[in-house]
Amino acid sequence: MLRVSQRLLIGLFVLLIFIKNGNCWEWALTLNKAPDGTNLYHPMSAIYAKNKFYVADTGNSRLISYNIKGEPLVAVNPGGKLKAPLDLTFDKKGNLWVVERSDNMLLKINFKEKKVESFKLYYKEKILFPERVNYVGSYLYVLDRETGGVAFVNIENKKPVVEKIWIPKEKNFSGFIDFKVKKDGIWALERNNFKVFHLDKNGKEKVWNLPESLVYPISIEVTENHLLVLDRYLRKIFTFDLKNNFKLAGSFLELGWTKGKVYLPREIKMSPLGLLIVDEGNGKVEIWKK
Amino acid sequence: MRFRLYLLFIIVSVINLIWFKFVVAKEVCFKCHKVEKFKGKLVHSPVAKKDCEACHTPHVSKFNKLLIAKVPDICYQCHPEFLKNMQKAEWVHSPVEKGECLKCHQPHAGYRGLLKKSEKEQCLTCHKKLKKESFKFIHKPFKEGKCHICHNPHFSQNPYLLKFKEETICLNCHKLEKIKSTHRYYSKNMECLSCHNPHGSNNEYLIKQYMHKPYAQKNCKVCHENLAKGSDMCFSCHSEVKKDFFKVHTHYLPSNKKAFCLDCHSPHTSDYKTLLKGSPSSVCFKCHPEALKQQRDSLYVHPSHDQCLNCHNAHGSETLGMLKGTQISTCGRCHKRHVKFTHPIEKVKDPRNGQTLTCITCHDPMGTNFKNNLRLNGDKELCLECHKGY
Numbered sequence: 001m002l003r004v005s006q007r008l009l010i011g012l013f014v015l016l017i018f019i020k021n022g023n024c025w026e027w028a029l030t031l032n033k034a035p036d037g038t039n040l041y042h043p044m045s046a047i048y049a050k051n052k053f054y055v056a057d058t059g060n061s062r063l064i065s066y067n068i069k070g071e072p073l074v075a076v077n078p079g080g081k082l083k084a085p086l087d088l089t090f091d092k093k094g095n096l097w098v099v100e101r102s103d104n105m106l107l108k109i110n111f112k113e114k115k116v117e118s119f120k121l122y123y124k125e126k127i128l129f130p131e132r133v134n135y136v137g138s139y140l141y142v143l144d145r146e147t148g149g150v151a152f153v154n155i156e157n158k159k160p161v162v163e164k165i166w167i168p169k170e171k172n173f174s175g176f177i178d179f180k181v182k183k184d185g186i187w188a189l190e191r192n193n194f195k196v197f198h199l200d201k202n203g204k205e206k207v208w209n210l211p212e213s214l215v216y217p218i219s220i221e222v223t224e225n226h227l228l229v230l231d232r233y234l235r236k237i238f239t240f241d242l243k244n245n246f247k248l249a250g251s252f253l254e255l256g257w258t259k260g261k262v263y264l265p266r267e268i269k270m271s272p273l274g275l276l277i278v279d280e281g282n283g284k285v286e287i288w289k290k
Numbered sequence: 291m292r293f294r295l296y297l298l299f300i301i302v303s304v305i306n307l308i309w310f311k312f313v314v315a316k317e318v319c320f321k322c323h324k325v326e327k328f329k330g331k332l333v334h335s336p337v338a339k340k341d342c343e344a345c346h347t348p349h350v351s352k353f354n355k356l357l358i359a360k361v362p363d364i365c366y367q368c369h370p371e372f373l374k375n376m377q378k379a380e381w382v383h384s385p386v387e388k389g390e391c392l393k394c395h396q397p398h399a400g401y402r403g404l405l406k407k408s409e410k411e412q413c414l415t416c417h418k419k420l421k422k423e424s425f426k427f428i429h430k431p432f433k434e435g436k437c438h439i440c441h442n443p444h445f446s447q448n449p450y451l452l453k454f455k456e457e458t459i460c461l462n463c464h465k466l467e468k469i470k471s472t473h474r475y476y477s478k479n480m481e482c483l484s485c486h487n488p489h490g491s492n493n494e495y496l497i498k499q500y501m502h503k504p505y506a507q508k509n510c511k512v513c514h515e516n517l518a519k520g521s522d523m524c525f526s527c528h529s530e531v532k533k534d535f536f537k538v539h540t541h542y543l544p545s546n547k548k549a550f551c552l553d554c555h556s557p558h559t560s561d562y563k564t565l566l567k568g569s570p571s572s573v574c575f576k577c578h579p580e581a582l583k584q585q586r587d588s589l590y591v592h593p594s595h596d597q598c599l600n601c602h603n604a605h606g607s608e609t610l611g612m613l614k615g616t617q618i619s620t621c622g623r624c625h626k627r628h629v630k631f632t633h634p635i636e637k638v639k640d641p642r643n644g645q646t647l648t649c650i651t652c653h654d655p656m657g658t659n660f661k662n663n664l665r666l667n668g669d670k671e672l673c674l675e676c677h678k679g680y
Contacts, residue, residue, distance in 0.1 A: 032644060039644035042610055044538070058538055084538045084608070101538055126520075129542055148544030167546065175544040191543075192577050216580045233580040257642040257675070264610065280610060282643040 027260035032284035045087040048271030079116040123162040136181040148175025330399030362389035379445035410435025425490025498559035520545030537606030571596035588657025617648035
């Protein structure tokens with residue numbers, strides 16, 4: 001028979017394990033190879049669409065698709081136009097939009113017609129400098145490094161047209177480094193200043209300060225109740241409770257070079273199959289589930 | 291009768307205690323520790339009161355020098371406001387942050403501010419580069435060794451531990467009217483330090499050594515009346531630089547109000563050939579606190595850590611970490627022999643992640659806690675990451 005003190009100790013131990021795994025995020029899948037067996041090299045972005053994963057394998061100038069088991073399907077470089085693909089998204093017609101850094105272009109890839117079109121984005125006589133893209137609803141949203149804001153791009157016509165750019169009114173705004181479009185509006189992370197912005201559908205802005213204990217926040221994701229912030233230096237994803245005044249709810253992930261660990265993480269993105277974590281340093285994309 | 295005896299005993303005991311504490315104890319230390327050693331231009335107040343026990347315990351202690359607590363905790367016991375203010379400060383002098391009060395101060399008696407040496411000598415003990423500078427023209431406070439006129443030695447809300455904001459600190463001594471009359475394009479937000487070296491220069495008016503060509507030619511119109519806006523103004527002359535930014539890793543930044551180039555470069559003069567606003571590290575660390583954090587948290591840091599541009603390309607790069615070339619070629623520029631004769635690299639894959647093995651697979655030049663900047667303990671731990679069977 002166990003003594004009361006022993007029972008208490010065991011109880012405490014179980015509680016500690018529960019607290020530690022409070023977020024319950026666990027590794028589920030790794031995408032790290034192309035169909036020819038070669039490794040990914042400095043991947044910069046990944047998405048889940050049409051029951052497949054798509055990865056921008058930037059260092060190898062190609063896009064790779066995977067089935068939901070994580071098996072590589074196809075690696076492509078449409079028209080040989082990809083040199084440094086940074087991000088990708090599908091529009092409602094099934095066209096794939098890719099940010100191509102080498103010539104500062106936005107590529108529209110129509111797989112059915114085997115056609116690739118290149119566009120430069122203009123706004124008020126300025127040439128924009130796209131970094132990330134996300135097609136939601138009726139707009140192609142583009143994170144633009146020229147203005148630091150999020151551009152609303154209308155792609156209904158032959159050429160994409162930038163209708164407006166969201167640049168927060170905040171003083172000393174240094175530009176966004178990541179953004180996500182959700183049902184309740186746009187969430188964006190500011191470069192350097194440790195601030196998260198939210199723009200609702202009525203155009204109302206809100207700002208939150210991230211704790212100074214973070215070192216290099218690089219990407220965000222928003223779930224129903226939580227804001228997830230990826231810190232590239234600390235190699236951790238911090239979760240903040242949106243319904244409890246942004247209170248830190250926990251963290252997960254750690255530095256490493258093996259499964260379930262990250263070296264130089266670049267982006268996080270939520271998908272119906274879990275959280276995609278793009279690890280540029282280890283040349284892989286991991287899917288984590290709750 | 292017995293009560294009177296008790297009372298007398300208590301009174302005598304109290305008198306004894308008081309006499310010991312305030313008379314004997316004060317003198318007893320100095321029977322061995324010579325009084326002369328505790329004299330200086332300024333004497334620390336407990337020493338002046340001969341209250342050695344304010345900091346030391348006479349018998350045994352866990353701490354060096356028989357202190358009653360470790361430094362800096364013992365200092366904060368009497369200087370609590372200092373700690374509070376330091377925690378609120380944006381910039382903290384590195385020794386202060388590390389709690390190394392005794393790096394600059396003498397606890398018993400010393401120079402002004404209880405410094406170990408005169409103010410100028412004390413600052414130049416660490417800031418050696420300033421010692422080496424031989425300027426033709428020297429800023430008066432620097433010449434006189436009065437660093438404190440511009441800098442706060444402990445902490446500040448301003449970069450370089452300046453006492454006031456960069457834009458206003460000069461106005462404490464230099465009259466605004468005179469400045470306006472000598473600066474044709476004067477504006478409220480003008481940064482004096484973008485053209486003037488606050489310590490000294492070989493140019494008159496402390497103008498920094500290297501000059502932007504239009505500035506040197508007094509052809510201000512080239513920029514100030516240029517129709518192009520933002521970074522395009524800079525690229526209208528420096529077109530060859532623009533393509534450097536079309537790289538996977540880039541420093542292309544927003545140019546809503548002014549060219550982002552001016553985040554790092556001075557449009558007029560600089561102490562650096564590339565017209566950087568400050569030393570490479572000070573410019574880079576402004577936006578990359580992670581590099582500074584890693585340096586401070588590490589036992590072993592690359593000797594050129596502060597020379598960021600030795601390894602990194604400041605505009606853009608296709609390589610992770612914005613390196614000047616591949617990881618191997620970047621390291622190989624200095625470590626020539628090591629790149630040729632080492633653990634197999636380049637053609638070998640890291641079994642942990644399938645990536646090509648390079649120098650940075652095992653080393654982290656930005657800083658680690660292991661010798662030779664190894665990422666893990668080189669005795670065993672690091673090797674076993676890949677060589678599992680050994």
